[in-house]
Amino acid sequence: MTRRAKIVSTIGPACSSTEQITALVEAGIDVARLNMSHGDYPDHEAVFHRIRAAADATGRGVGILADLQGPKIRIGRFPDGPVRLTVGDEFTVTTDDVPGSRREVSTTYKGLPGDVSPGDSVLIDDGRVALKVTGVDGNHVRTTVTVGGMISDNKGLNLPGVPVSVPALTDKDERDLRWALRLGVDLVALSFVRTPADADICYQIMEEEGVRVPLIGKIEKPQAVERLPEIVAAFDGIMVARGDLGVELPLEQVPIVQKRAIELCREKARPVIVATQMLESMISAPRPTRAETSDVANAVFEGADAVMLSGETSVGQYPIESVLTMSRIVQTAEEAALQATHTLHRMPETVGGAIARAAAEVGAIVHAEALAAFTMSGETARRLSRYRSPIPLLAFTSVPAVRGRLAHVWGVETFVVPHADHTDAMFAQVEQALLELGRCQKGDKVVVVAGSPPGTHGSTNALRVHIIGDAITVQH
């Protein structure tokens, strides 16, 4: 059996050559993530075209995800190199444009002095270094170091528990989003989501650009955790961004948020990606730890649609090995546990949802070889996917862009077919695809979900148990 949960791989300097990208695609990545926090447009554009070329060459569908930086606060640069801060040192973070030193560093976030008060913690570089605010004077935030360590250029700065006044979409994010949509990315992720309304700002820009791609809300702020059900509903998908989440919230909350997010997403038929440090030690070692191996397997057992590699592929020494290792862990976990189906207790609320649920059940009862969904927006495929059926799940679409937009969705394989004018033509397309791939034989059963009239959005209303061979007889 092939792997069902998807793999997202972050592209960075360690894996962006044509050869390496081809190797990543061959190793099995389903989604390539462009992190807009790093690199410039020409770099990302070159990577974009290399991924498309590698996907075409191998025939594998690979989605391209633009991950917007969001209102991430960063420190400035240290012209003389990284500095070490020691517990008890006094250290100033200032909005003045000063070179970084052992005594002070700049930040581009002008609101910092207004947002913090004495006693607040300031964390640098995912919490590796911690400061406590002692006072604010003008543009300067005075602190003492409570956890020492090295700090260097442009590291992230988090203010756990402090409601910051940064906008949901910065000017850079808006520029990056328009650039990504024009380039033709398949998926967009928004970082540091705080309210469901953050999605609307992105949808507005997509409307202005005339392209609507799935928008993934990244859960990495306590405000998002508090409003998780509404945020799941407002976005097209969710990423559990455990890196920042584990700094903004007590670490021990991370597994709980992950579990809740996966459950809520499956109820709402929203794909969910579990991200960050999944195989972290593979940045510098060819084998992961046992704990990391279990982390990946447990995300699969919990029902995640996709698992993500960050530094492991973007800057690590073993990018290809990381993908192969992750793929093996996922596949082995699925072989052991897929039959123990994840039951969904919640009843569907729409006709399309009811048909999808019935298709998964009928497929199991009649021992279908495949569940096939005709979809123009990808929605029917997402609805079928949430049942995590062990039966292969095939999406058929006449909109080529939909293939990349379903790349992160659990278990879905997408086929681009010509537009069908009536349902008989749809069955013929399913048959042809399955016979050509050698996936079915005459007499096999396939459950087909379709809408009538074909091509009408939201019209999914038909379920048929199709016997392979029948459509061909009809045509001749």
Ligand SMILES: Nc1ncnc2c1ncn2[C@@H]1O[C@H](COP(=O)(O)OP(=O)(O)OP(=O)(O)O)[C@@H](O)[C@H]1O
């Ligand atoms: N193009 C790049 N150039 C230099 N360093 C990079 C680049 N891409 C990533 N890195 C570094 O490698 C690490 C892992 O990269 P990745 O993009 O996976 O990071 P992340 O943790 O998801 O995002 P962020 O750094 O935005 O928090 C990051 O901490 C970053 O500092």
Ligand SMILES: CC(=O)C(=O)O
């Ligand atoms: C992926 C990401 O943004 C995080 O883990 O914080």
Ligand SMILES: [K+]
């Ligand atoms: K980012």
Ligand SMILES: [Mg+2]
């Ligand atoms: Mg983050």
